Amino acid sequence: MARKQYPPFYEKAIPIALVIIGLLVVALLVIIGIVFSSQ
Amino acid sequence: MNPIAFIPLTSAVISLVFSVFVFRRYLEKHHTHNLLWSIGMLFYAIGGACEAFYGFLGWNPLVFRLWYLFGALLVAAWLGQGTVYLLAKPRLANILMVVLALGSLFGAYRVFTAQLDPAGMISSLHTGSELSGGAIQTPGVRMLTPFFNLYGTLALVGGALYSAFLFFRKRVLLHRVVGNVLIATGAILPAFGGAFSRFGIPGALYISELLGAIILFIGFLRATSPMPVQKAAAQPTVSG
Numbered sequence: 001m002a003r004k005q006y007p008p009f010y011e012k013a014i015p016i017a018l019v020i021i022g023l024l025v026v027a028l029l030v031i032i033g034i035v036f037s038s039q
Numbered sequence: 040m041n042p043i044a045f046i047p048l049t050s051a052v053i054s055l056v057f058s059v060f061v062f063r064r065y066l067e068k069h070h071t072h073n074l075l076w077s078i079g080m081l082f083y084a085i086g087g088a089c090e091a092f093y094g095f096l097g098w099n100p101l102v103f104r105l106w107y108l109f110g111a112l113l114v115a116a117w118l119g120q121g122t123v124y125l126l127a128k129p130r131l132a133n134i135l136m137v138v139l140a141l142g143s144l145f146g147a148y149r150v151f152t153a154q155l156d157p158a159g160m161i162s163s164l165h166t167g168s169e170l171s172g173g174a175i176q177t178p179g180v181r182m183l184t185p186f187f188n189l190y191g192t193l194a195l196v197g198g199a200l201y202s203a204f205l206f207f208r209k210r211v212l213l214h215r216v217v218g219n220v221l222i223a224t225g226a227i228l229p230a231f232g233g234a235f236s237r238f239g240i241p242g243a244l245y246i247s248e249l250l251g252a253i254i255l256f257i258g259f260l261r262a263t264s265p266m267p268v269q270k271a272a273a274q275p276t277v278s279g
Contacts (some may be wrong), residue, residue, distance in 0.1 A: 004210035010217070014207050017220045018200060024227055025196055031234045032185060 041168055044094020046245040051087030053252045054080045061259065071132075072125040076259075079118030083252060086110020090245060093170050098157045106170050108150045111233075112184055113143055115191025118226070122198035139190075146183050153177040162239075169236065169244060192230045199223035199258075218262020225254030 005011060058080035065073035089106030092099065120139050124132045159173040172181045203219035206212045232247025 006207075006210055006213050006216075010213060014203070014216055014220065017224075018204060018207070021196065021200060021220070021223045021227065024231070025193075025200075028192070028227065028230055028234065031231075032189065035234060035237050036185060 041094040043168060043242060043245060044091045046242070046249050047087040047090035047094065049087075050245070050249045050252045051084045051091060053249075053256060054084035054087060057252065057256045057259070058084060060256075064263070070124075072121040075117055075121035075124060079114055079121060080252075080255075082109040082114040082117055083248075086114055087248060087252075090170055090248075094168075100155050103155060103157075103170065103174060104150050104153075107172060107175065108147055110170075111172060112146050112150065112187050115195065115226070115230070116143075116187040117191070119191035119194030119198070122194050126198050126201065142183075142187065146187065149177075149180045149183065150175075153180045169242070171236070188230065188233070192226060195226040196223045199226065212265075214264060214266040215262050217266070218258045218260075221254050221258030221261055223258075225251045225256075225258055228254065 006014070058077050061073050061080060062077035064070075065077055086106055086109050089102045089110060092102050093106070116139055120132075120136060123135055127135070154176040155174050156176050157174050159176060160169075160171040162173060172184065175181055199219040199222040203216045203223070206216045206219070228247045228251035229244075232244040232251070235243035235247070
């Protein structure tokens with residue numbers, strides 16, 4: 001059974017991008033928490 | 040005149056073009072999320088225009104209030120509400136819309152009745168060359184901002200990431216995946232800029248807003264225009 005695939009560049013780049021943005025969201029929440037708690 | 044004002048002026052022009060573009064799409068298809076994104080990008084443009092006004096012409100209390108209401112308080116939440124309409128069930132989206140509308144009215148009341156002092160924008164961290172919520176003297180007004188921005192950023196970024204993941208998992212609609220990754224990136228940039236601005240990094244807010252507007256626009260264009268995907272070689276998978 002064949003599995004659909006994107007072109008190789010996107011197959012590699014998209015998961016990396018999703019993980020990085022997810023980590024940035026977590027980092028942002030931490031920064032907001034720090035700013036909030038320091039007020 | 041502060042030459043840094045050209046940065047938010049550019050953001051305002053790009054956001055306004057984006058807003059008109061999305062509004063025209065709303066007129067064609069009558070999808071609520073397009074209307075809300077159009078309103079959100081109009082708020083983005085108002086925020087940028089107010090920042091540019093301050094840089095070119097200096098302090099003005101009305102311009103500051105408009106900047107704080109539309110540029111600092113409401114923009115992310117209204118953009119995020121568009122994504123909520125795109126992904127959530129209509130009933131839930133409508134309930135959240137009512138809450139957001141009431142919250143926005145309350146926010147407008149608080150911002151327009153707040154006491155201001157432009158000297159509050161100058162601190163050990165800030166030179167006062169950029170607009171800052173520090174000018175608001177009335178307690179409690181600035182406390183509203185994280186709630187709106189958290190809701191908006193999580194809805195917009197989270198929604199874009201979720202959509203990208205769904206399409207990626209099924210390996211369909213590559214343009215939507217790429218567009219949503221760009222939208223998530225563009226949406227998170229101003230949030231970081233705002234946070235860095237609080238730590239006194241000069242230009243962080245305006246530059247991040249400009250990059251955010253550009254990347255959001257490119258992401259929207261990408262997500263709405265199919266990519267000419269080459270026929271990828273199918274790979275066999277092991278099953279059973």
